[in-house]
Amino acid sequence: DAIEAAENAAAEERDRDALKDLFKFDPKRDPELITHAAYPCNAEAPARALVDAPITPTEKFFVRNHLPVPDIDTTTYRLAVQGPGIPDGVALSLEDLKKLPKKTVTVTLQCAGNRRKDMHDVKPTKGLQWSQGAISTATWGGVLLRDVLKQAGYNTPPSTTTTLPDDDQAISHVQFHGTEGYGASIPFHKAISAQGDVLLAYEMNGEPLPADHGAPIRVVVPGYVAARSVKWVDRITLSDEESWSHWQRKDYKGFSPSTEMPCEEDYENAKSIQELPVQSAVLLPAKGQNVTLTEQGEMVCKGYAVSGGGREVVRVDVSADGGRTWTTATLKPAATDARPGRQWAWSHWDAKIPVSSTIKGKEVEIVCKAVDDSYNSQPEKMEGIWNMRGVLSTAWHR
Amino acid sequence: DAIEAAENAAAEERDRDALKDLFKFDPKRDPELITHAAYPCNAEAPARALVDAPITPTEKFFVRNHLPVPDIDTTTYRLAVQGPGIPDGVALSLEDLKKLPKKTVTVTLQCAGNRRKDMHDVKPTKGLQWSQGAISTATWGGVLLRDVLKQAGYNTPPSTTTTLPDDDQAISHVQFHGTEGYGASIPFHKAISAQGDVLLAYEMNGEPLPADHGAPIRVVVPGYVAARSVKWVDRITLSDEESWSHWQRKDYKGFSPSTEMPCEEDYENAKSIQELPVQSAVLLPAKGQNVTLTEQGEMVCKGYAVSGGGREVVRVDVSADGGRTWTTATLKPAATDARPGRQWAWSHWDAKIPVSSTIKGKEVEIVCKAVDDSYNSQPEKMEGIWNMRGVLSTAWHR
Numbered sequence: 022d023a024i025e026a027a028e029n030a031a032a033e034e035r036d037r038d039a040l041k042d043l044f045k046f047d048p049k050r051d052p053e054l055i056t057h058a059a060y061p062c063n064a065e066a067p068a069r070a071l072v073d074a075p076i077t078p079t080e081k082f083f084v085r086n087h088l089p090v091p092d093i094d095t096t097t098y099r100l101a102v103q104g105p106g107i108p109d110g111v112a113l114s115l116e117d118l119k120k121l122p123k124k125t126v127t128v129t130l131q132c133a134g135n136r137r138k139d140m141h142d143v144k145p146t147k148g149l150q151w152s153q154g155a156i157s158t159a160t161w162g163g164v165l166l167r168d169v170l171k172q173a174g175y176n177t178p179p180s181t182t183t184t185l186p187d188d189d190q191a192i193s194h195v196q197f198h199g200t201e202g203y204g205a206s207i208p209f210h211k212a213i214s215a216q217g218d219v220l221l222a223y224e225m226n227g228e229p230l231p232a233d234h235g236a237p238i239r240v241v242v243p244g245y246v247a248a249r250s251v252k253w254v255d256r257i258t259l260s261d262e263e264s265w266s267h268w269q270r271k272d273y274k275g276f277s278p279s280t281e282m283p284c285e286e287d288y289e290n291a292k293s294i295q296e297l298p299v300q301s302a303v304l305l306p307a308k309g310q311n312v313t314l315t316e317q318g319e320m321v322c323k324g325y326a327v328s329g330g331g332r333e334v335v336r337v338d339v340s341a342d343g344g345r346t347w348t349t350a351t352l353k354p355a356a357t358d359a360r361p362g363r364q365w366a367w368s369h370w371d372a373k374i375p376v377s378s379t380i381k382g383k384e385v386e387i388v389c390k391a392v393d394d395s396y397n398s399q400p401e402k403m404e405g406i407w408n409m410r411g412v413l414s415t416a417w418h419r
Numbered sequence: 420d421a422i423e424a425a426e427n428a429a430a431e432e433r434d435r436d437a438l439k440d441l442f443k444f445d446p447k448r449d450p451e452l453i454t455h456a457a458y459p460c461n462a463e464a465p466a467r468a469l470v471d472a473p474i475t476p477t478e479k480f481f482v483r484n485h486l487p488v489p490d491i492d493t494t495t496y497r498l499a500v501q502g503p504g505i506p507d508g509v510a511l512s513l514e515d516l517k518k519l520p521k522k523t524v525t526v527t528l529q530c531a532g533n534r535r536k537d538m539h540d541v542k543p544t545k546g547l548q549w550s551q552g553a554i555s556t557a558t559w560g561g562v563l564l565r566d567v568l569k570q571a572g573y574n575t576p577p578s579t580t581t582t583l584p585d586d587d588q589a590i591s592h593v594q595f596h597g598t599e600g601y602g603a604s605i606p607f608h609k610a611i612s613a614q615g616d617v618l619l620a621y622e623m624n625g626e627p628l629p630a631d632h633g634a635p636i637r638v639v640v641p642g643y644v645a646a647r648s649v650k651w652v653d654r655i656t657l658s659d660e661e662s663w664s665h666w667q668r669k670d671y672k673g674f675s676p677s678t679e680m681p682c683e684e685d686y687e688n689a690k691s692i693q694e695l696p697v698q699s700a701v702l703l704p705a706k707g708q709n710v711t712l713t714e715q716g717e718m719v720c721k722g723y724a725v726s727g728g729g730r731e732v733v734r735v736d737v738s739a740d741g742g743r744t745w746t747t748a749t750l751k752p753a754a755t756d757a758r759p760g761r762q763w764a765w766s767h768w769d770a771k772i773p774v775s776s777t778i779k780g781k782e783v784e785i786v787c788k789a790v791d792d793s794y795n796s797q798p799e800k801m802e803g804i805w806n807m808r809g810v811l812s813t814a815w816h817r
């Protein structure tokens with residue numbers, strides 16, 4: 022009846038208010054972000070903010086929070102660093118950290134679920150329906166994790182010894198804990214390598230790191246899935262085990278297309294996603310957009326391509342006939358002069374595709390696929406890489 | 420007429436004899452090797468030698484020579500090491516090299532053209548029709564290239580400096596020259612890295628390196644296409660440029676499927692193949708083989724999987740119904756206890772595939788595909804990666 026309906030509505034509103042209250046420190050966000058979930062915030066960058074922008078404007082940078090944005094007092098903030106390699110656990114203040122050499126690195130962060138919608142459209146997946154905007158690039162300023170470990174007492178062996186740090190069986194992972202409760206880990210060899218460029222960042226695009234992106238300190242793990250770049254990091258633990266967090270152990274893993282409902286054992290046996298496979302997407306023209314051809318009768322297409330592990334994108338092929346013929350795109354100069362094996366940022370590309378008279382005036386599907394410097398390429402279809410959580414959705418973008 | 424025919428036959432025989440004479444130092448080879456060309460020798464390993472063998476017996480190891488096997492006097496042999504990083508060029512004898520610390524590394528070498536036949540069958544390619552046996556694994560014994568560079572005077576900076584060796588713009592490549600005339604190069608950062616494990620090998624599977632595999636000294640570049648592991652190496656040059664050899668500049672590159680006849684400019688713009696993409700193959704059952712099912716009505720399949728750049732294979736999926744359903748294979752323990760990011764050897768796998776009653780007694784196509792620890796996967800079809808030279812033939816193996 023009416024009274025019950027009113028009571029239910031009131032209860033729902035109280036729940037909503039209580040939930041919202043948990044998120045009271047979440048900042049105001051750019052209205053152009055495409056929000057897939059508000060609490061916690063999951064919002065992708067609009068395609069128009071990514072086109073021709075090697076560095077994503079901070080306010081358009083995709084937001085993928087797992088929990089409420091925490092309220093952190095920077096004056097009392099301490100970063101605990103602990104574990105077998107650190108003789109005594111230490112607690113570093115923001116000031117301590119900022120005394121270490123400052124380093125800036127331009128890094129693309131991509132959500133494991135980027136382009137999930139494309140996979141979901143082939144066969145349903147569980148998760149937010151990200152399009153191609155769960156990816157952005159910033160220039161991060163901060164200190165090297167390896168310098169912080171050294172500062173905390175970890176004894177980095179010189180590169181001249183034959184016994185390498187990763188031969189130390191007591192330390193094979195570096196675990197990160199975020200103030201809000203999130204956690205993840207990365208392999209120790211990535212953290213300690215002079216070429217790994219793992220950062221504890223306090224700046225984003227030359228400004229203080231905003232609350233939404235992990236202030237006062239976040240981890241930035243170049244070439245890895247964004248899920249390991251823990252925001253609001255307050256504890257770093259060297260360990261012989263991966264993080265025990267839900268997100269390290271029970272999520273962010275890939276499975277065979279035939280593992281429709283992964284069980285405990287499947288999760289234990291599968292490898293955590295760390296380095297990402299090669300990926301690309303068309304940003305322009307947008308779906309359904311009417312296109313004016315160039316005087317030469319060509320269609321201009323633009324997009325991005327990126328690979329994991331510091332691998333550089335070496336070629337992007339674009340097709341307007343379903344892959345029968347391909348035009349090799351022009352790769353734009355990278356945002357930064359990356360060192361070999363350390364290409365941490367995406368590449369923008371554009372291509373002018375000759376449009377045959379037979380398809381003029383008709384609807385055209387644009388397809389793109391990228392190749393990285395290990396000549397890994399994107400799979401043609403989603404079917405062969407389908408997984409229930411819809412991660413690693415990297416088939417040719419259509 | 421008869422006289423002319425006889426003269427032609429005689430001329431042909433003289434040509435053949437002259438050609439054979441160039442190859443007089445080529446050794447006797449195992450008759451089980453599958454020879455695709457004799458002069459120079461191009462012979463693949465028989466599948467049965469690769470099944471269940473993490474280390475390939477030396478005599479069954481595939482042979483891919485570009486020129487005749489040279490005749491080298493080990494007493495007068497010298498390895499020249501030169502370039503901007505080396506104050507004075509040096510010439511090291513075999514004895515000099517063997518005085519450096521000995522290191523053994525188990526490495527899979529794979530020809531860029533492995534499985535070319537599978538690509539060729541989809542659309543013709545230019546090159547020898549390798550099946551899945553242009554790949555083998557050995558335990559190589561020798562000295563680290565980085566130790567040799569140090570010995571020659573190159574000053575390896577400690578890992579603690581922020582200016583890394585690869586920031587030196589005067590040295591970005593290491594060129595290798597083989598006594599027989601072959602040449603290739605690798606990026607300097609691979610050569611100098613303490614984690615790169617680039618070897619100058621004088622042993623193969625615990626025995627002196629045989630003539631066919633580069634005696635007295637060959638390069639072994641783990642995780643890279645075999646074409647860079649130069650045999651019979653007699654000169655190493657640090658340079659700001661890649662090797663000028665035909666094989667570095669005009670071969671061993673990947674192109675878009677629409678580049679049907681690569682021109683000079685295409686070769687200049689394409690990246691040299693170095694690290695290889697993820698690959699796998701079924702070795703058993705052989706094509707056309709009649710199969711006895713297990714008591715549980717399963718078919719036993721075996722094969723290998725491998726990736727480049729030290730990436731570990733984390734999953735192999737096998738299907739007997741064209742990819743509608745997949746069985747996750749069991750990965751055999753690796754031949755060696757590889758360090759993270761330095762998995763230089765392949766993985767063997769086996770799978771028991773449930774055979775439905777509907778396909779019993781019929782011809783069954785087995786399909787396999789692998790995923791590496793960066794979650795790169797093999798493309799489904801050859802069409803999207805087709806290239807005129809038939810290299811990087813890594814679509815699902817059928």
Ligand SMILES: [Mo]
Nearest residue numbers: 132133134248
């Ligand atoms: Mo994510």
Ligand SMILES: [Mo]
Nearest residue numbers: 530531532646
């Ligand atoms: Mo090769």
